[in-house]
Amino acid sequence: MATDVMTAQAPAEGLHGVATDFAADKQAFPVPWGKVMMWIFLLSDTFIFSCFLTGYMNVRISTTAKWANPSAVFSLAIGQTEVPLLLIAIMTMVLITSSGTMAMAVNFGYRRNRSVTTALMLVTAGLGACFVGMQAFEWSKLILIEGVRPWGSALGPPQFGAVFFMVTGFHGLHVSAGVVYLCVVAMRVWNGFYDRKGTYETVEVVGLYWHFVDLVWVFIFALFYLW
Amino acid sequence: MDHTADKNHAEGVQHPVAIYLWIWLLLFVVSSFSYMVDYFHLHGALRWTLILIFMIVKAGFIVMIFMHMAWERLALKLAILVPPLALLVLIGLMAIEGDYTFLTRLASFVR
Numbered sequence: 001m002a003t004d005v006m007t008a009q010a011p012a013e014g015l016h017g018v019a020t021d022f023a024a025d026k027q028a029f030p031v032p033w034g035k036v037m038m039w040i041f042l043l044s045d046t047f048i049f050s051c052f053l054t055g056y057m058n059v060r061i062s063t064t065a066k067w068a069n070p071s072a073v074f075s076l077a078i079g080q081t082e083v084p085l086l087l088i089a090i091m092t093m094v095l096i097t098s099s100g101t102m103a104m105a106v107n108f109g110y111r112r113n114r115s116v117t118t119a120l121m122l123v124t125a126g127l128g129a130c131f132v133g134m135q136a137f138e139w140s141k142l143i144l145i146e147g148v149r150p151w152g153s154a155l156g157p158p159q160f161g162a163v164f165f166m167v168t169g170f171h172g173l174h175v176s177a178g179v180v181y182l183c184v185v186a187m188r189v190w191n192g193f194y195d196r197k198g199t200y201e202t203v204e205v206v207g208l209y210w211h212f213v214d215l216v217w218v219f220i221f222a223l224f225y226l227w
Numbered sequence: 228m229d230h231t232a233d234k235n236h237a238e239g240v241q242h243p244v245a246i247y248l249w250i251w252l253l254l255f256v257v258s259s260f261s262y263m264v265d266y267f268h269l270h271g272a273l274r275w276t277l278i279l280i281f282m283i284v285k286a287g288f289i290v291m292i293f294m295h296m297a298w299e300r301l302a303l304k305l306a307i308l309v310p311p312l313a314l315l316v317l318i319g320l321m322a323i324e325g326d327y328t329f330l331t332r333l334a335s336f337v338r
Contacts, residue, residue, distance in 0.1 A: 014301060021302035029303050039307050050314045054321050061325030064332050071265050089262045096258060100251035103293045110241050204295075211293045215286055221258075222282035226265050227275070 032201040035208065042212045045174075049216050052167050053223055059159040068156025070225045073146070074138070088225050091134050092217065095175075098127035099214040102182075102207050109203035114189060117203060121186035124210060128179040135172045139165075163224070171220055174213050181206055250292045257281050257288075 012020040021028050029036050060067055076086040105120035142148040142164070150165045152158040185206045194200045261281040264274055291297040296304060 017300060018302045018305060021300060029306075030300065031303065036303070039303070043307055043310060046311050047314070050311070050317070054314070054318050057318065058321040058325040058328075061322060062328035062332065064329065064336065071268075085262065085265050089258075092258050092262075093255065096251065096254045099254075099289065099293055100247055103247040103250075104244055107242065107244055107247065208294055211289050214293075215289045218282055218285045218289065222261065222278045226261060226278045 032199070032205075034201060034205045038205045038208045042208060045212065045216075049167075049170070049219070052163075052170065053219060056163040056167060056224065059163060063157045063159050065157035068153070068160045070227075073142075073155055074225065085225060087134060087138055088221065091131055091138075092221055094127050094131050094134070095214050095217050098124045098131070099211050101127065102210045106204045106207040109189065109194075109200035112195070112200065114192065114195065117200070118186050118190040121182050121189065121203070121206075125179045125182040125186065128175050128182065128210075128213075132172055132175050132179070135168065135175075139168075167220055167224060171213070171216055174216065178206075178210050178213050181209060246292065250288050254285055254288055257285050261285075 021030075070088075071084040072082075074086075074088050075082045075084045077083075078086070101120045102124045105117050105124060108116040108120060146155060147153060148155060148161045148164065150162045153161045185202055188194060189200075189203065194202060258281075261278060264277050264281070269277065290308075296307070
C-alpha cells in the first residue's frame with residue numbers, strides 16, 4: 001500500500017494515513033458528505049439484514065422438523081421439466097444487470113453526460129421494478145398455490161414461512177424504495193439539476209444504495225435459496 | 228488490488244466503462260457457478276464451501292468495484308468494513324444457542 005501513487009492532497013498512505021485522516025485538524029473523510037452518510041446508513045442496514053439472516057440461521061439450526069427444500073419450492077416448469085430455482089436465478093441475473101447499468105450510470109454522470117446517465121438510471125429502475133414484479137409472482141405462487149403463511153406451511157416447519165416473508169419482504173421493500181429513489185434522481189439528472197448544482201455526486205450516492213440492494217441479494221441467494 | 232494509475236479525486240473516480248462490463252460478466256459467471264451447485268445437487272461440506280466462496284467473491288466484486296471501495300482511502304475502508312466483523316460474534320453465539328435449543332427440543336419433545 002505504501003508504494004501507491006496518490007494525489008498531492010493525500011500525502012500519507014496506509015495506517016499512517018488513517019492516523020492522519022482521523023487525528024488531523026481537518027475533515028476525516030475527503031469525500032462528499034452525502035457519500036459518507038450513505039455508507040453509514042448502509043452499515044446500519046448491514047446490521048439489520050445480518051440480524052435477520054442470523055435469526056434465520058438460529059431458527060433453522062434449532063428446528064427439529066425437516067427444512068423445506070428451496071430447490072424444489074422455487075422451481076419453475078418449462079414444458080414438462082421442472083427446472084430448480086429457475087425464477088430465483090433469473091431474478092439474480094436481473095439484479096446483477098441492474099447493478100451493472102447503475103455502475104455505468106455513475107460513470108457517465110461524472111462525464112456529465114446527461115442523457116446517457118438518465119437513460120441508464122431509468123433502465124436500472126426498470127430492471128428493479130422487473131425484479132419486484134417477479135418477487136410478487138413468487139409470493140403469490142407461494143401464498144395462493146402452496147399455502148405458505150408466516151405462521152406455517154405444508155412445505156416445511158412454520159419457521160420457513162416466517163423467515164421467507166420477513167427476509168425477502170424486507171429486501172423487496174428496499175428494492176421498491178430504490179426504484180422510487182432512482183426515478184427521482186434520474187428526473188433531476190434529466191432536468192439539469194446537478195449541472196446547476198455543479199456536481200453529480202448524488203448519482204454515485206444512489207448507486208451505492210442500489211449496489212447494496214444487490215449485495216444483500218447475494219447473501220439471501222446464497223444463504224436462503226441455496227443452503 | 229490497487230493499480231498505480233488509479234486516482235481518488237474530488238469529482239469522483241473515472242474509469243473506463245470496460246471495467247464495469249468485465250465485473251458484470253464475472254458476476255454473471257460466478258452466479259451461474261453458484262446456480263450450478265444447486266443444479267448438480269452437490270451436498271454436504273462441498274456444497275456449503277462452494278456457496279460461501281462464490282458469495283464472498285460476488286460480494287467482494289460489488290463492494291470493491293461497483294461501490295468504488297477499492298479506490299477509497301484506508302480510513303473510510305476501515306470505518307465501514309471493520310464494524311460488521313462484530314457480527315461474527317453474534318453469528319457464533321446464535322449458532323451455539325441454536326444447537327442448545329435443538330438439543331433441548333430433542334430431549335423434551337421428540338420421543
